[in-house]
Amino acid sequence: MPKNNENMMSVKGLTKVFKSGVFKPQYTVAVKDVSFDIKPGTILSLIGESGSGKTTIGKLILKLLKPTAGQIYYKNKDVAQINDKKEVKEYYKKVQGIFQDPFATFNPLYRVDRIFEIIFSSFGYDQTNKEERIHKVLNDVNLNPGRILGKFPHQLSGGQLQRLLIARALLMDVDVLIADELISMLDASTRIGVLNLLVDLCKENGMSVLFITHDLNLGYYISDYTLIMYKGRLVEKGDTKKVYQNPIHPYTKMLFNSVPDIGRRWDKEEEFLPEQVVDDVRKFYATNQGRGIEEIEEEHSVLFSLK
Amino acid sequence: MRENILEVKNLKAYYKILKGQVKAVDDLTFNIKKGEILGLAGESGCGKSTLASTLISRKPPLHHISGEVKLNGKEIMQIPEEDFKPMRLKNISLIPQYALDAFSPTKKIKTFIIDLVQEHGIKPDREFFDKVKERLYLVNLDPSVLERYSIELSGGMKQRVIMVISTILNPDFIIADEITSALDVSSQRFVATMLANLRDEGIIGSAMFITHDLSILYQIAERIMIMYAGCFIEIGPTEEIVKNPRHPYTKALIASLPQVGIQYQDKKLSGIKGTPPQLLNIGEGCRFRYRCQYADKQCEISPVRERINEGHYISCWRWKELGSDNNA
Ligand SMILES: Nc1ncnc2c1ncn2[C@@H]1O[C@H](COP(=O)(O)OP(=O)(O)OP(=O)(O)O)[C@@H](O)[C@H]1O
Ligand SMILES: Nc1ncnc2c1ncn2[C@@H]1O[C@H](COP(=O)(O)OP(=O)(O)OP(=O)(O)O)[C@@H](O)[C@H]1O
Ligand SMILES: [Mg+2]
Ligand SMILES: [Mg+2]
Numbered sequence: 205m206p207k208n209n210e211n212m213m214s215v216k217g218l219t220k221v222f223k224s225g226v227f228k229p230q231y232t233v234a235v236k237d238v239s240f241d242i243k244p245g246t247i248l249s250l251i252g253e254s255g256s257g258k259t260t261i262g263k264l265i266l267k268l269l270k271p272t273a274g275q276i277y278y279k280n281k282d283v284a285q286i287n288d289k290k291e292v293k294e295y296y297k298k299v300q301g302i303f304q305d306p307f308a309t310f311n312p313l314y315r316v317d318r319i320f321e322i323i324f325s326s327f328g329y330d331q332t333n334k335e336e337r338i339h340k341v342l343n344d345v346n347l348n349p350g351r352i353l354g355k356f357p358h359q360l361s362g363g364q365l366q367r368l369l370i371a372r373a374l375l376m377d378v379d380v381l382i383a384d385e386l387i388s389m390l391d392a393s394t395r396i397g398v399l400n401l402l403v404d405l406c407k408e409n410g411m412s413v414l415f416i417t418h419d420l421n422l423g424y425y426i427s428d429y430t431l432i433m434y435k436g437r438l439v440e441k442g443d444t445k446k447v448y449q450n451p452i453h454p455y456t457k458m459l460f461n462s463v464p465d466i467g468r469r470w471d472k473e474e475e476f477l478p479e480q481v482v483d484d485v486r487k488f489y490a491t492n493q494g495r496g497i498e499e500i501e502e503e504h505s506v507l508f509s510l511k
Numbered sequence: 512m513r514e515n516i517l518e519v520k521n522l523k524a525y526y527k528i529l530k531g532q533v534k535a536v537d538d539l540t541f542n543i544k545k546g547e548i549l550g551l552a553g554e555s556g557c558g559k560s561t562l563a564s565t566l567i568s569r570k571p572p573l574h575h576i577s578g579e580v581k582l583n584g585k586e587i588m589q590i591p592e593e594d595f596k597p598m599r600l601k602n603i604s605l606i607p608q609y610a611l612d613a614f615s616p617t618k619k620i621k622t623f624i625i626d627l628v629q630e631h632g633i634k635p636d637r638e639f640f641d642k643v644k645e646r647l648y649l650v651n652l653d654p655s656v657l658e659r660y661s662i663e664l665s666g667g668m669k670q671r672v673i674m675v676i677s678t679i680l681n682p683d684f685i686i687a688d689e690i691t692s693a694l695d696v697s698s699q700r701f702v703a704t705m706l707a708n709l710r711d712e713g714i715i716g717s718a719m720f721i722t723h724d725l726s727i728l729y730q731i732a733e734r735i736m737i738m739y740a741g742c743f744i745e746i747g748p749t750e751e752i753v754k755n756p757r758h759p760y761t762k763a764l765i766a767s768l769p770q771v772g773i774q775y776q777d778k779k780l781s782g783i784k785g786t787p788p789q790l791l792n793i794g795e796g797c798r799f800r801y802r803c804q805y806a807d808k809q810c811e812i813s814p815v816r817e818r819i820n821e822g823h824y825i826s827c828w829r830w831k832e833l834g835s836d837n838n839a
Contacts, residue, residue, distance in 0.1 A: 222663065224659060224660075224663050225658075230655075232663075251695070252695060253667075253695045253697050253698060254665055254666070254667025254668060254670075254671075254694055254695050254698040255665040255667060255668055256695075259665060259666065346786055348786065348789070351789055351791075359526075359528075360556075361555055361556040361560060362555070362560070362608050362689065363554075363555025363556060363723070364555060364556055367555075385666065385692075385693050390555050390723065391552070391553070391554045391555055391723035391764070392723065392724075392725070392764065392767045392768045392782070393554060393763070393764060393767040393782030393783045394554060394555050394782060395782070396767060396780045396781060396782040397781075397782045399775075400775070400779060400780075400781075403775050418693075418694055418696055418698075418699065419696075420696060424772065424773070424774060425773055425774060425775055425780070426774075426775055444774070445774070448772075458697065459695075459696060459697060462696045462697045462699075462700045463696050464696070464699065464700065464724075464726040464727050464729065464730050465726060466725060466726040466729045466753055466765075466768060469729070469730060470700060470704070470730050481697070
């Protein structure tokens with residue numbers, strides 16, 4: 205674990221442009237000039253609309269994609285420089301991801317016990333008390349080892365698979381966990397248990413989590429810092445309480461207004477239009493020309509315009 | 512009285528595996544009215560997706576055990592596959608939970624759609640794709656997604672494409688399985704509202720909206736049904752289920768919803784203690800009794816479905832004595 209004031213991970217000016225199509229290439233700017241730091245033992249939530257680049261950021265950190273520009277540092281080491289096989293393996297031992305679609309993650313032909321076996325064999329973990337440790341992490345995520353271990357992935361429900369993924373990451377004792385919509389399929393009651401577990405692990409072991417989510421209430425509940433993305437850019441970031449209590453960017457404001465709240469129905473009159481947001485954001489940038497990213501209070505900054 | 516689009520009576524569907532039977536849908540009785548959106552909620556693994564598969568396909572190891580299902584007055588559990596096939600997408604359609612996974616990464620979205628609809632005997636001509644494009648626009652997607660590969664789309668984009676495909680034949684009844692769970696709140700609102708709008712405009716008839724997220728059901732469902740460990744718990748008008756739940760499980764579920772503005776360092780929330788029972792070869796009795804603070808001897812016998820009032824039913828021996836206070 206790095207010293208407390210050191211960053212576990214640091215992202216600077218990260219940009220990713222996708223090119224698709226050979227003859228008539230199309231360019232998608234998925235991530236544009238994104239910077240943030242992850243301190244040890246903290247949880248950052250990354251929130252934003254569909255297609256805003258959240259998963260792409262996760263994949264860049266995990267070296268599943270190459271950045272078009274910008275750098276990612278893990279404990280002050282440039283991740284782009286981690287290339288030889290041994291180093292890459294070491295990196296993956298410490299930086300792990302759990303992605304949006306639990307069904308695609310597991311090999312459908314492997315039983316659950318095999319999935320855990322593979323972790324031990326391919327990452328060369330210490331094998332002592334292996335069984336006991338597997339049982340412990342399964343219990344931690346509220347899965348019964350006796351029932352789960354002999355099963356194939358397709359015999360499990362969506363939520364059971366997601367918890368299995370979490371158990372796997374816990375077993376690996378990682379430094380940084382990228383959790384992409386990790387709890388999206390869990391009901392409220394199961395979710396809270398998993399989240400509490402995640403928080404405890406962060407606070408006790410100094411693990412850091414980049415928590416990609418769409419659930420603002422849960423984001424508020426567990427994260428120390430909040431990052432808001434809109435169209436590939438980080439439009440607002442900072443201390444969770446500050447961002448939630450004083451949202452400035454029009455996208456952030458809209459987001460907080462759309463949270464489905466039980467007991468209060470969506471306003472039918474104020475029909476929700478994505479174009480409206482586009483328009484509001486455009487106006488906001490126009491009236492704040494030349495300002496760029498500004499810190500409006502300690503640990504809270506906002507993108508006022510595209511310079 | 513409105514007619515029913517779907518009538519389910521004492522439906523049982525089990526997974527038959529080597530070790531026995533996984534009783535994932537065990538004695539469900541409910542109706543869905545024409546034009547209604549019924550919400551279905553319950554803990555992870557309680558059988559929501561199994562109910563959806565039972566209604567639409569029943570591939571082994573999932574087997575229909577007993578009970579009947581009528582779609583538009585016509586019994587559908589017993590009819591042969593060749594008669595049922597033309598009904599899919601048109602009379603009954605499913606937006607599956609694993610939608611994100613349904614696309615082959617090596618196929619263009621367009622090719623995927625062509626293959627799929629041809630399988631259902633539909634000609635993917637110009638007119639068809641004009642309609643697809645129109646619908647894509649409705650879900651805020653650019654028609655150019657048709658020319659892209661699935662790995663090039665974000666999770667939410669794929670979800671919306673699936674939604675368009677599943678509704679393209681204006682089905683009488685659609686089952687939407689966790690279609691909003693991978694979406695950001697603004698897209699959630701958009702997709703949920705769109706489903707309701709499609710219904711209002713008569714493009715789709717009725718819907719069963721499966722989610723673990725009661726706050727979304729509150730927005731769009733007329734009634735909500737709650738399941739627990741394969742069994743029926745409670746069904747009733749949305750407002751009653753949310754504000755005046757009667758079953759101890761429904762009460763606990765509502766109470767564990769994330770409240771706005773709480774941080775873990777200030778107050779640690781907790782869920783319902785314990786885990787759901789194993790469904791493999793499970794025996795008699797109320798399945799929630801192991802976690803229920805009100806359980807007694809009688810709960811070792813399976814509770815019967817009782818009527819509370821018009822449209823509100825419950826399966827709990829003790830609901831009358833417990834009353835309607837919401838402090839479970
Ligand atoms: N491999 C790829 N090739 C081309 N474009 C891509 C690729 N992967 C992602 N994109 C595009 O990059 C943008 C950002 O996608 P990303 O998956 O990061 O979004 P997201 O914020 O995770 O969205 P969601 O909430 O829907 O999961 C989208 O416009 C998407 O179409
Ligand atoms: N092919 C299968 N063979 C045996 N058991 C299965 C199979 N598919 C699902 N099950 C079991 O049936 C139960 C119900 O699963 P189902 O997928 O219907 O749950 P769900 O309510 O949709 O959960 P989630 O909210 O997590 O998606 C689970 O206990 C699951 O493990
Ligand atoms: Mg994503
Ligand atoms: Mg399911």
